[in-house]
Amino acid sequence: MEKYRIDQSKGMEFGLYTLGDHIPNPLTGERISTEQRIHEIIELAKLAEQAGVDFFSVGESHQEYFTTQAHAVVLSAIAQATEKIKIASSSTIISTSDPVRVFENFATIDLISKGRAEIVAGRASRVGLFDLLGYDIRDYEELFEEKFDLLMQISEKEEVNWSGQFRAPLKDAKVIPRPLTGSMPIWRAVGGSPASARKAGNAGVPMFLAHLGGPATVFKRSIDAYRAAAKSSGFDPSELPISTAGFFYAADTTQQAQRETYPFINEGMKLTNGQGFPKQHFAQGADPHDVMNIGSPQQIIEKILYQHELFGHQRFIGQMDFGGVPFDKLMKNIELIGTEILPAIKKYTKGK
Amino acid sequence: MKIVGISGSKVGSKTRTAMNYTVKSINENYPEADVTLIDLADYDVQFSDGRNYLDYEGDTGFVTKAVMEADAIIIGTPIFQASIPATLKNIFDLLPVDAFRDKVISMLVTAGSQKHYLIAEQQLKPILSYMKAQIVQTFVFIEEKDLHRKEISNDDVLFRIDRLIENTIVLTKTFKEIRESKEAEYGF
Numbered sequence: 001m002e003k004y005r006i007d008q009s010k011g012m013e014f015g016l017y018t019l020g021d022h023i024p025n026p027l028t029g030e031r032i033s034t035e036q037r038i039h040e041i042i043e044l045a046k047l048a049e050q051a052g053v054d055f056f057s058v059g060e061s062h063q064e065y066f067t068t069q070a071h072a073v074v075l076s077a078i079a080q081a082t083e084k085i086k087i088a089s090s091s092t093i094i095s096t097s098d099p100v101r102v103f104e105n106f107a108t109i110d111l112i113s114k115g116r117a118e119i120v121a122g123r124a125s126r127v128g129l130f131d132l133l134g135y136d137i138r139d140y141e142e143l144f145e146e147k148f149d150l151l152m153q154i155s156e157k158e159e160v161n162w163s164g165q166f167r168a169p170l171k172d173a174k175v176i177p178r179p180l181t182g183s184m185p186i187w188r189a190v191g192g193s194p195a196s197a198r199k200a201g202n203a204g205v206p207m208f209l210a211h212l213g214g215p216a217t218v219f220k221r222s223i224d225a226y227r228a229a230a231k232s233s234g235f236d237p238s239e240l241p242i243s244t245a246g247f248f249y250a251a252d253t254t255q256q257a258q259r260e261t262y263p264f265i266n267e268g269m270k271l272t273n274g275q276g277f278p279k280q281h282f283a284q285g286a287d288p289h290d291v292m293n294i295g296s297p298q299q300i301i302e303k304i305l306y307q308h309e310l311f312g313h314q315r316f317i318g319q320m321d322f323g324g325v326p327f328d329k330l331m332k333n334i335e336l337i338g339t340e341i342l343p344a345i346k347k348y349t350k351g352k
Numbered sequence: 353m354k355i356v357g358i359s360g361s362k363v364g365s366k367t368r369t370a371m372n373y374t375v376k377s378i379n380e381n382y383p384e385a386d387v388t389l390i391d392l393a394d395y396d397v398q399f400s401d402g403r404n405y406l407d408y409e410g411d412t413g414f415v416t417k418a419v420m421e422a423d424a425i426i427i428g429t430p431i432f433q434a435s436i437p438a439t440l441k442n443i444f445d446l447l448p449v450d451a452f453r454d455k456v457i458s459m460l461v462t463a464g465s466q467k468h469y470l471i472a473e474q475q476l477k478p479i480l481s482y483m484k485a486q487i488v489q490t491f492v493f494i495e496e497k498d499l500h501r502k503e504i505s506n507d508d509v510l511f512r513i514d515r516l517i518e519n520t521i522v523l524t525k526t527f528k529e530i531r532e533s534k535e536a537e538y539g540f
């Protein structure tokens with residue numbers, strides 16, 4: 001785990017992530033400026049660090065209603081504004097990027113942040129960026145596999161010799177700068193299905209598992225598949241960290257948390273995916289065995305600890321600004337995280 | 353209430369004839385309903401390539417968005433080679449897995465042979481159920497002999513279509529009321 005900068009004796013890591021959502025507030029119909037949204041994201045990272053949160057990440061989405069397409073640039077500003085919080089992408093769409101440039105950017109962020117940067121490489125759920133950036137959607141799988149593989153080679157070797165289908169060959173290429181300690185963690189983003197988790201396991205790379213809602217036991221299948229695949233490919237699963245990523249929202253009571261976050265999730269889903277979030281499913285999300293971490297601080301603590309016992313994962317990161325929840329509400333969440341949720345999670349997971 | 357009627361094939365005129373009557377009857381008897389007829393013969397819809405329905409442009413984007421915005425859908429389809437036409441199946445393939453959640457869907461089938469009676473039951477209904485539709489269980493089955501020169505010549509077919517429309521509208525209203533009263537209880 002040391003290779004991935006994870007010290008399990010300190011307990012499970014807790015992080016926050018954003019996709020830079022930017023929709024009109026469903027309650028007022030008003031939309032803040034892009035400038036304000038980006039500054040609030042940088043500010044949120046600072047507040048998260050002050051509250052003791054371990055990790056903060058920003059994702060790229062190239063469609064309407066998002067602001068952080070240039071997520072590496074935003075992360076660079078966060079690197080400058082913070083001192084100890086880990087920072088990463090969630091995720092970098094490696095399929096439509098040049099792995100050389102991605103590595104250069106994130107190695108630079110690692111140097112700016114003095115060794116705090118990580119890459120989470122994914123393949124996009126919406127595919128408009130394939131047209132925007134000049135790729136063919138029919139190469140969806142192969143683009144990801146080839147480019148992820150190249151990214152790993154660049155990370156592992158100072159000098160790369162490589163040739164592939166989607167990029168000019170590299171001959172004795174030195175990709176610089178190098179990260180502070182020579183390497184930085186690179187994770188593979190997995191959308192939830194065991195088949196995709198198995199591929200991450202086969203490659204022997206850390207897994208970021210996204211989950212929206214549903215019983216935690218369903219996601220356990222992907223985690224088991226990942227570890228089994230890693231083992232059968234000759235890797236030691238106990239050396240490979242797993243992070244989960246999903247909804248998070250805390251308020252004084254569970255009802256209040258649901259009331260405050262539902263309109264944003266429902267409206268955000270409608271605008272960015274074309275379908276709202278069914279109320280019936282959202283109501284079930286309050287069940288202790290559902291993976292959605294939305295509720296009172298006590299309920300969230302119990303859910304995260306239950307998930308930790310089930311998954312044995314090293315990190316959970318929460319998305320609490322889905323649909324662009326206003327900043328004052330995010331600050332309140334950070335307060336509840338810092339004073340109640342984080343101390344309890346650390347207390348019960350450390351020293352294991 | 354938004355109702356979309358789909359005429360599911362580019363071939364022939366029987367399904368379109370039946371759908372024309374359906375739309376006319378809705379307009380006459382339910383002026384508050386907002387009904388749109390989409391005859392797939394009039395649109396150049398591309399095959400599904402797996403993208404989100406919002407990412408399609410042109411005719412494909414128009415058709416997918418119209419279907420997704422509907423409260424109720426009346427599907428008219430002929431039967432080809434003992435199945436639904438590929439044009440209609442493609443519409444389903446273009447949409448998300450649970451595209452028909454909270455929508456009521458009814459069916460009207462035109463066929464050249466009585467042997468095709470169970471095709472809607474055995475092939476169309478399972479697709480609609482999988483996509484989470486509330487299905488109007490009884491469908492209207494129309495044969496060659498019920499039509500004459502692009503008009504429905506059998507009064508019984510007209511009566512059955514009118515009942516199909518009434519059932520579709522009543523069920524759409526009812527499910528909406530039930531859903532809204534249940535959702536009000538959740539308190540968020």
